[in-house]
Amino acid sequence: MGKASNKNIQAKLVLLGDMGTGKTSLVLRFVKGQFFDFQESTIGAAFFTQVLSLNEATIKFDIWDTAGQERYHSLAPMYYRGAAAAVVVYDITSMESFQRAKKWVQELQRQGNPNLILFLAANKVDLEEKRKVGAEEGEQYAKENGMTFLETSAKTAQNVNELFYEIAKRVAKTRPSRPTGMKLQNRQQENRRGLFCCT
Ligand SMILES: Nc1nc2c(ncn2[C@@H]2O[C@H](COP(=O)(O)OP(=O)(O)OP(=O)(O)O)[C@@H](O)[C@H]2O)c(=O)[nH]1
16 A cells, blocks of 8 residues: 555545435445445445545545434534545435535534535436536535535446545645554544444
């Protein structure tokens, strides 16, 4: 891992958004190259890791895929606390999911890490004929809130790798590398906190 690279970075990444918007599907597409038409709803949260090599650094992502169902809302701070980046996901076929995404952004702005790198993913662009949220609308909102905006499809893989590469690049730019020993310590702490871990 990262032998050729001069910089090894471990970064916690969290995905937030309404239920059914495709958070798990985006992560599964990125981590395993898989997609399921009938993806089960996440309970609590799921944990994944993926290593991504850039020219300038190797990023090891610790990815928390949170559950979108409202009953799990109170668990969210546990997952976004200490995160380097957050991806707020909505479904372009659901205006309600876009409204919910805005609520997540507000919560992150108020309670998240002030240096948190924010991405807005407008997912399910393969369902263009059912679109309810215009691309300009999402883009405008992202711009106003200092977020990077991407339209994605976990189904066709459109912009999925791009999303994670963009996040990695932003993380590499903002974070200096740390000695390996410290990273291991952090990892152990994360694991202890992972009460709902189900990779
Ligand atoms: N057409 C299409 N369907 C998608 C896409 N992404 C996810 N889905 C479908 O949408 C449904 C919900 O996807 P999930 O990945 O479980 O959504 P989630 O946001 O993780 O949902 P929760 O775990 O309940 O919060 C599944 O049936 C997926 O197959 C996409 O890009 N295009």
